[in-house]
Amino acid sequence: MEMKKLFVKGHPTFSYEIxxxxxxxxxDDIHTTIKGLKELxxxxxSCTYGAGGNPADTSTIxxxxxxxxxxxxxxxxxxxxxxxxxxxxxxIIELLKDADxxxxxALRGDKNDKVPPKDDFxxxxxxxxxxKEKAPWIHISAACYPETHxxxxxxxxxxLHLKEKEDCGAEHFISQLFFDxxxxxxxxxxxxxxGMKSPIEAGIMPVTSKTGILRxxxxxxxxxxxxxxxxxxxxxxxxxxxxxxxxxxxxxxxNDLIANDVDGIHLYSMNKPDISARIYGAVKNLL
Numbered sequence: 001m002e003m004k005k006l007f008v009k010g011h012p013t014f015s016y017e018i019x020x021x022x023x024x025x026x027x028d029d030i031h032t033t034i035k036g037l038k039e040l041x042x043x044x045x046s047c048t049y050g051a052g053g054n055p056a057d058t059s060t061i062x063x064x065x066x067x068x069x070x071x072x073x074x075x076x077x078x079x080x081x082x083x084x085x086x087x088x089x090x091x092i093i094e095l096l097k098d099a100d101x102x103x104x105x106a107l108r109g110d111k112n113d114k115v116p117p118k119d120d121f122x123x124x125x126x127x128x129x130x131x132k133e134k135a136p137w138i139h140i141s142a143a144c145y146p147e148t149h150x151x152x153x154x155x156x157x158x159x160l161h162l163k164e165k166e167d168c169g170a171e172h173f174i175s176q177l178f179f180d181x182x183x184x185x186x187x188x189x190x191x192x193x194x195g196m197k198s199p200i201e202a203g204i205m206p207v208t209s210k211t212g213i214l215r216x217x218x219x220x221x222x223x224x225x226x227x228x229x230x231x232x233x234x235x236x237x238x239x240x241x242x243x244x245x246x247x248x249x250x251x252x253x254x255n256d257l258i259a260n261d262v263d264g265i266h267l268y269s270m271n272k273p274d275i276s277a278r279i280y281g282a283v284k285n286l287l
Contacts, residue, residue, distance in 0.1 A: 001074050003103055003139050003172040006043050006264075007199040012257075012287055013043035013264030014280065015201065018271050020047065020059035029271075030063055036273025038071050040280045043264065046076035046105055046141075046174070058095060065099040076141060077101055079131075080109025081121035086130065088118075093135045105141045105174065106131060106165075110219070125164045132169035142170035144200060146178045146187040150221035155190070163194050171198050174266045177205040177216070179249075180225045181256050201264035202257050206275055207246035210236045247275060251282045258286045 006013050016037050021029050037045060047063045064075035079092060096104065108124045111117055121127050128140050142165045145158065152158035162173070178184055184202055191200065207213045210232045217224060224232070228249060235242035254265055265283075269276045 001103060003141055004199060012262050013201065014287055015043045015045060015264065015266045016269045016276060017046045017048065017266060018269055020063055033271045033273055034067055034071055037269060037276060038073055040276055042073055044074040044076055046078060049078040049080045049109065061095045061099050061101060064101045068101065075101055076103045076105050078105045078107060080107045081127040082109040082111055082117045083115050085118050085120045089130060090134065102137055103139045107143055125168045128165055128170050129168040140170050141172040141174060143176060144173045145176045146184045147222055159190050159194050162191060163196055166196050166198055173198055173200045175200060175203040176220050176222060177203050177268060178222055179228050181253055185260065199263035201266040202262050203266045203268060204250055204253055205268040206250040206279060208243055247278055250279055254283050
């Protein structure tokens with residue numbers, strides 16, 4: 001499946017992200033998640049790289065195989081390079097081929113203090129170029145940061161690195177989470193000025209806890225606008241009210257994005273199809 005062919009002007013995609021279960025969890029749980037999301041008409045589902053970046057772990061590709069073979073859902077396998085050597089990536093390519101999975105999201109990945117980083121790849125663009133050379137049959141997606149990657153020198157440098165990913169072979173981008181649509185619209189204008197042509201999906205994460213989202217934004221560099229901060233402070237001691245308010249916040253974000261011709265929505269499902277169902281049900285007639 002050539003990912004960029006899913007994107008048709010005026011008809012935004014709606015996709016989801018899931019993650020492999022922890023080792024202590026029952027692997028059957030992932031079937032419950034996939035079954036729930038399948039009912040929500042996903043354009044595709046991406047699966048994050050499991051086991052803290054351990055190259056010996058194959059759960060991501062195993063889950064992508066399950067999605068494709070058992071549920072007829074187009075999968076995207078997340079692949080990181082910070083803890084992988086070229087030999088590791090070669091092995092992953094063979095596993096992808098054996099699973100008949102031809103779409104990946106190529107990422108640098110987060111560094112793991114317990115696993116020393118490898119030196120073969122330092123940036124996602126290097127991984128993209130390597131995979132396109134070794135396996136031209138693979139269609140590659142990449143990540144982007146509307147509020148600038150936390151390790152970038154500045155916004156201009158960040159956009160130039162993003163353009164490099166496209167030049168190396170990325171044909172579709174998924175954004176990091178954000179909570180102010182104006183940040184996304186400003187970012188979108190900049191990438192157009194830079195000459196980028198690939199579709200960009202807006203990454204939306206429904207908030208389920210104040211501590212969880214504050215930890216997440218501290219890692220990825222996203223900001224919490226005043227409107228959302230007021231919601232978090234008002235309902236932090238009432239989990240049910242907080243969830244309802246934050247689901248409505250995500251729905252409002254998506255409504256506005258669709259009205260402003262977003263290429264697609266990528267919902268960070270957190271393996272909670274019930275929350276995803278409430279959001280999709282509220283916006284599906286707009287797609």
